[in-house]
Amino acid sequence: MTALKQFQRLEAQGSWRAAPDGPARDVIVSLGDATLVLSDPATDQPLSHWSLPAVVQINDARIPAIYAPGPESTDETVTIDDPLMIQAIARVRGAVASHRSHTGRLRNSLAVLGILGVLGILTLWLPDALVAHAARIAPPAQARDMGIAILADLERDAGAVCTRASGQAVLDHLAPILLTPEAVIRVLPEPLGGARRLPGDIYVIGNDLLRASPGPEVAAAHLVAARLAVEEAGLRAAAMEHAGLLASLRLMTLGHLPQSAMSGFGTALLSRPAPRPQDTALLAALAERQIPAEPYARSLDPTGQSVRALIDGDPLANTSTARPLLNDEQWLALQQICAG
Structure with a gap:
């Protein structure tokens, strides 16, 4: 999963609710090593860690996207409207899930295909997107x-x-x-x-x-x-x-x-x-x-x-x-x- 580390420093703003009736709280959403990390923007302290393979989007691929930690854990949610982060979550989560869901020869074949796919994305899509994103978020x-x-x-x-x-x-x-x-x-x-x-x-x-x-x-x-x-x-x-x-x-x-x-x-x-x-x-x-x-x-x-x-x-x-x-x-x- 080395190629996935290219996404580890990608960040975006989000709105997090710890419970359905809880207040919305501004957070920084970061892609980690097969995890989604929600942090306090003021202190950089992590507030929640989610496993990327388990993360689900619960509003049918609409934007802004609303994610939950898993299909059985929809009380906690985070809302994200950054297109780059939404695409990255989908791609990285899919690659992580593909990597973990197979064993033996089939697992290795799919892992190679997944890595090649991610490398293709890095070559054709991600560089320009990251450059544009860096320009957009620069304070x-x-x-x-x-x-x-x-x-x-x-x-x-x-x-x-x-x-x-x-x-x-x-x-x-x-x-x-x-x-x-x-x-x-x-x-x-x-x-x-x-x-x-x-x-x-x-x-x-x-x-x-x-x-x-x-x-x-x-x-x-x-x-x-x-x-x-x-x-x-x-x-x-x-x-x-x-x-x-x-x-x-x-x-x-x-x-x-x-x-x-x-x-x-x-x-x-x-x-x-x-x-x-x-x-x-x-x-x-x-x-x-x-x-x-x-x-x-x-x-x-x-x-x-x-x-x-x-x-x-x-x-x-x-x-x-x-x-x-x-x-x-x-x-x-x-x-x-x-x-x-």
Whole structure:
């Protein structure tokens, strides 16, 4: 049953009742060595152990699935809605039952077939599923670690992060105004072809957006565009796909990625144009933040031909009512963030 150990660290959330009239309790459901372990998420203390060959689903293969420890022990139940865990329970339970239910030559033949089947699943289905699962369940702290690792990889191509304190203080002031309260903005000395959003609400721009612009509006609009163009879930999925199966398993079991997991991701990121959001969504977001759209549009295409919709739809065109994002002192400090 060696192949079954591939599933031992698979976890999902569930709702457990010790008795039919008992209260529902949140638990972590883990696949163990031919067992299903229900643990307290707060203390990691096991609350119940079930034998996988005896486990039965008592709601006719519907989702969320409701399981009991056995056909004669249906007072205790656990409800699971994670598709990966449901499939894994069915497959592992079947493999365990097949392994134990036969003797002699027939048992050995079926065990070989079961192992080959599980290996086939591992080859064709499980790797992609585990990678996607790792990306989906990664908490904010692990997502931020992904982003930091990608930023470190970007530094190999675009130079070390600019760290002048006065300029970074301005970025820290702008981040919650332009993006989210948890966002962080970093500047690299080399051009990045626009702003780039990384997992964990990390945003990166090149110093060219500061040095070659008359004001902070261009960089600000690029940052807003980066936030709208890519969702956090997509960023995590792309990062974990790059990291691969072994790194995904390490993230789920140990809570962190190998140091080399994001190697090359930054180079691949810069080889593609920065994604752009829909013009209507960007114009609405810029209007909400009182940022003109035309400077951003001209930074993409100085002729304006390919960005005419942004220029014509600029809500702040021909107006002087917008309050400045930064005062002169703040803008000067931001422009000098890479100066020493």
